[in-house]
């Protein structure tokens with residue numbers, strides 16, 4: 001583990017409430033807009049729009065708010081420290097529904113094709129990919145606005161939330177593969 005004294009950014013044991021709200025607000029908005037966009041984009045079929053939209057919503061919320069706290073958070077440093085609050089707040093939920101894991105297993109969140117990290121990325125990107133053909137065959141201004149809104153949320157996540165609000169200040173960043181990918185460990 002790198003020495004904290006070499007880092008410039010403050011590491012948060014408890015993230016500010018504003019960070020937790022921005023993280024979860026943008027996540028929930030991303031999922032909701034994605035689900036609505038899929039449902040609207042495929043509404044020319046009596047069943048496809050609602051079915052795909054609802055399936056996406058169930059997948060994305062379960063991945064983020066069930067699979068993550070059951071499989072990733074128990075291995076995180078935020079799980080075991082009393083009164084700590086991570087940027088997602090999921091360490092609190094995880095303590096209630098999962099047994100403590102092993103810190104050494106935390107990097108495994110990015111191992112394997114169906115690892116939690118990949119499922120998380122899929123939940124963010126699927127609505128964008130699904131709305132492209134829908135825009136071609138079933139164009140509407142509302143669908144275009146939703147599509148652009150989801151793209152903005154994705155860019156906001158990768159260029160603002162991860163590098164400036166979440167991972168930069170995270171006490172798990174020396175173990176987390178995502179922090180390494182974001183290049184925030186030495187900042």
Ligand code: SF4
Nearest residue numbers: 167170173176178179
């Ligand atoms: S470094 Fe980023 S992705 Fe990794 S646990 Fe911390 S906030 Fe989450």
